[in-house]
Each structure stands twice: as C-alpha cells, then as structure tokens.
Amino acid sequence: MAKPQIVTGNLVSTIHECMEEHEVQVNGRPFYLIEVTSDSGLFEDFRDTYGYENMTHFQREIAERLMGKGTESSQIYGVLVSQDLTYSFAFNREFADLNWENRTIEFKTVEDVLWGLAEKASGTKKGGEEKRDGMDDFPVRPSDEKASPFDEWEYTRIKYALTGKKEGERQIKDSDTNKDVDFPQASLIDRIREAYKDSEVELDTGDTQPEIMFMIDIKYQTDTLQDLYKTYGEDAFDDFKKRVAEKAFGKKQKEENSYTVFLDSNLKICYTFNKRFAYFDHEKNQVIFVPLEDALLEKSKFDLSGIKRIKIDIPSPRRGGLLPRRPGGRDTKIKYALTGKKEECEDYAVEM
C-alpha cells in the first residue's frame, strides 16, 4: 500500500531538530535517544534481552523470583531513533544506561542485573533514578484525543545528550532492529509497538488509501513562529499577518508546544502537527487545520488596529489631499442597510 504523502503542515522537521538535541553515536552512526514508558513484565524483558539459552538454571530461577514472572509494571525504555526518524532499537533502562565516561550505551551483565535487583530487594541499595544535572526533560505520552490506557501514563523524562558506542558480540534479531544498531543484547522494540497499539488510528490523508498509524503526543520547547510558517507556508502571510504573527508569537522565542506525532507500522515518524494549529478528527480520520486567521487570533490578545494602520500603503505625502480609494472601490457612496467599502479617506496620522 502506498504510504500517505502528507505535505501540508508537516512538522517532522521540527521534531527532527528537537531530536538532534538527543544525538548519540552507535556503531559510528548517529542516533537519537528518547525514552518511552510502558507497562510490561520486567522478567520477560530480561529473558528477551539476554536470551534464556545463555543463562544457567540458577540464574533463571533467581530472575523469576526477583522479577516476578508474568507480573506487569511500569517500565522505562530507552529507544534509539535513526536519522530517518524510525525507532530502531529499544532497551529496558534496568539493563542498560548511558555511560557518561565512555559516552556509550552500556548493558549490564546478567550477573550485575540479578545482583542489583537482589540488593534492592534486600534493601541494601536505594532504588529509583538518579537525577543528572544538565539533562533535558523530554516528556512523551500518547495522544490524549481519546481516553485510552495511555492516559494513565505519567510524563516520562528523557535525559540524554551523549555520544557513545559499544561493540557487540551477539547479533540482534533482524525483525526487531535496524541493522545499524549492533548490540549483543536483543532489542525490545516490539514492547514499544505493543505499547503504542492502543493509540492506533486510521489516518486519511485524502491522497492515498487511509493507513493505520500510531498517534502519540509529545511536548517540546520550540519556536512557535517557525512552526506557524511551516504549517501554513510563508505564502499565506501578507505583511499584516506577518506582523501579527511576530507580535503574537515573538521572533525566535521558544515555548512549550504540544505535537501530535504519527508513526507507521515500522515505527517511523511520518507526520507531525503542532496542536495549536490542527487537531485530529476521530470521526473523519483526518487532520483538520485551524484557519490561519483563527490561529493568529487565538494568540492575539491585543488590538490589531494599530498593526493594520502600520501596514497601510501610503502614497507620497500630499498635505490635505485624499488617499486613493482601495483597489476595487466603486463610485457609489451609499450608507443604508448595507455598507460597502470606504470610498474616501481623509488624511490621518499614521503610526509608524
């Protein structure tokens, strides 16, 4: 099936720019590292990451006991996103983390994982995450358009800005990962796919056959004005609207924006819109854009008269003279029951 070719208002480039802040190096190639939270079984993640066949009988028994086979709880996954914005590799943060010294993603050994959990269980080690200074918070959550199990998710935090590389010993499953990501441990990317399952929507672009996509929401600190121009295209802005936009959103000012992101079945980010300017219509399965004028008005809580006056194209000053009629003006001057264009304008002061 042909992929939807959505061009209008697609802000994937904005997401790309944001992702660049989370760039890491894996096998000499750049990836973006993000974080996704999902309910899943820690034991099953452990088993699938390290492979049962590589463990001793004792290790398996300890793992089952410590992690609780078949028990679901909230897990945090690190996800490596390739430069074409495809989710390529996922790992449970209990088993791997960033090595800030080597700037690599480093998996713990089976023994280390079990030992750590045993210590935690016996209370000899404090659980929980350590907050690192200088890391970015990057909340990720599924779309809130409709009630779904995802609505119960807390915002998760991503705190990555490192480069690193770890040489692998074991090949990972082809079906699960991008071949560029080469770790001895297996990818848990299917966990992410599972997690996003409830956020599936049918996206109708109008151009091609509707396609099932995952729809999630994210928030970033971004330049809204740039999003506005990208969404509607600079051609949609006359001088007046540009001035309003700049005054309303501020030039090169970042603020928190919410985005709806669509991923295809390969977990590739295909389409994104800023929720200030569009929404997903669940009945029509379409992205509906707010008229540009409304988007501007929403943010313009100030009198636009002044801006309108500034943009007036004034001919060379002629003291006491009359301004020309607006283009298309008619000769009739009637004010009764219905009003037409202003026919003549007396000279007036113009605020510059």
Added chain:
Amino acid sequence: MELNPTTVVWEYTLACNSKCIHCGSSAAKPRKNELTELEALRLVRDIKETGFKLIVLSGGEATLRKDWYNTAKYITKQGLNLGIISNGLAWTNDTLDKLIHLQPWSIGFSVDGEEQLHDYLRGVQGSHKKIFGHIKTLKKHKQTICAITTVNSMNINELDEIKNRLVMYDVDAWQIQTLTPMGRMDGNKTLILNEDQYYSLAEFIAKAQEDLPLMNIAAGDCIGYFGDLGTRVRGGQWKGCMAGIEGVGIESNGNVKGCLSIMAIPCQEGNIRVQPFKEIWENPANFSYNRNFRKEDLKGECFDCEYGIECRGGCASSSTAFFKEFHHAPYCISRYEEKLKNEKV
C-alpha cells in the same frame, strides 16, 4: 422634502434557515404569495426606472430561492449596484462562484459575536465558521465584504474580539446597530442595551472609526444623533430617518414600506401587484411620516429637543419598536450627554 431614490432593501423571501433569537422579521417560512421570478425581474426594471441605484437582496435568506441568481444577474445587467445580505448557511461552491461572477457592490454577513455566542444568537451551530470560511474565499477574489453586528447586552463585551477578527479577515465594512424589541424580540427586553451601554457602544464605534480609517465602520441608524459623541459617530451627517426619502423596503409579497425594519405598526404604502412601484414611490401622500414631517410630530423627550427638526426623532424602526409611534427616539446620545452634564452640575 426632496426625494433622492438611492437604496432598495428587498426581502427576497421570508424563508430562512437561521433561527436568530432576535430576528426582527421572525423569518422562517416564506410568505404566502411571494413574488414570482417574472414579477421580481419586472420589479428590478421598475426600480431602475424610478431612479434607485442600489438593490440589496435580503430576507429571510435570499439565496434559499432558486431564482436568486437570475434576479441578481438582472440587477447588475440593469447597471444597478447589487448588495446581498446572507447567513451563508446554504452556500455551496457554486454559490460562491456565482457571487464572484456577479461582483456585488457589497456582500453582507451578520456577525453577532465570537463563535460560541454568534452560533447561540443565530441558532445554528457552525454558522460562524461557515461565514468566515466564505469571507476568506470571497476576499481571495477581492469581493467587498460588510459585517453587520446587532449589539445586545450579551455581545457588547465581545466587540473588541469581533473587531480583531474582522481586521484579521480584512473585512471592508462594519455596520454596528443595536437590538430592538421587534419580531422575535417583541416585548422581550432582556437583551436590550441600557442607556449606559448604548453610550459606551457609541464610544466604541467612534474609537474604532478613528483606529481603522480604511475600514468603513458605520453606526446603524439607531445610533446617534447629535451631541459631541453623536456627531463624531455619524460624521455630523444625520439628517433624520431616510425611509421613503432615500430608501425603501419591499417585502417578498410585493408590499412597499419606507423601511423593512419598521415592524411595529402597519406602514405599507402599497403593493407592486396592485400599483406600479414608481407610482407608489412618487405618490406624495405616501411615506408621510417622513416626507410630510412637522415639528409637532415629535413625541416624548424628542418633542422639545433643539435638534428635533433636523433629527426627526431618530430611527423610525427603533421609535416604533419601542413606543409604537414615530419620531420618538428611545436612545439619544445628546440627551445622554445633557443628562451627564446636569448630574455634574
């Protein structure tokens, strides 16, 4: 008084697909015996012969009649200016194409608030969105757009937002008028402005006119007329109600009135099925409340007003709606200013 036939406002049909809670003509279903297409075309020719310059197709909702376009086309063919007031609800792309082809002198839409309030007052969800969608399309084709806002106690606080929206959509003209107790609002004064609100509305209009010199912001005939602010708002040009002098209203069954908005008392001057339009207009005995006005006709507080002869008691529609009589302005800026002065003293 010298006649200056200028504008015909024509209720092309009383059928309407809006359910405005303040509709002055209680429009919903067509009148019995509305003019046929042929009668309508003949009337256009007669209007032209009588010397009028502008025909405004109104309603009800004029575009609900299938023959509206033929009549509109004939109006322009006769060299008359065409105006259309519509709610735009039933418009299709074809309607827009036709309008763009017609190049009307002005296309008017009622804008009574921001989305939520407008839709509430007009009784149709999505009405506001539709209107501004049409305005956007029509402005792309350089059509002249007029917004008409009927101000009441609910939307008076949204005027700034409405103004911003009209500026944003590059609307050419804005007619601001007050709600009067007639039609569906007959006897219901809940939405009627009080004197203070009326005066602050006039202040708003005067400021908007100054702030937006290229937008044609006009106070409806119900707002004025003298005093400091009244003179500012009307540009010092109020010469009394022009019903039957410059303007005339025609109901969809052929009845001729000085103004379609005079509802509260019967004032049909004739019917074009009985008598040619020109004869009705030129009969000196008709429209006598304005044409044969005398100072003694002034009523109420207007009776001994210093501007009485010039003003003739303001808008005939407002006067009759509030008091069931002519020449008795329910609101008056000069009266209000006089009251303020006296209070100060």
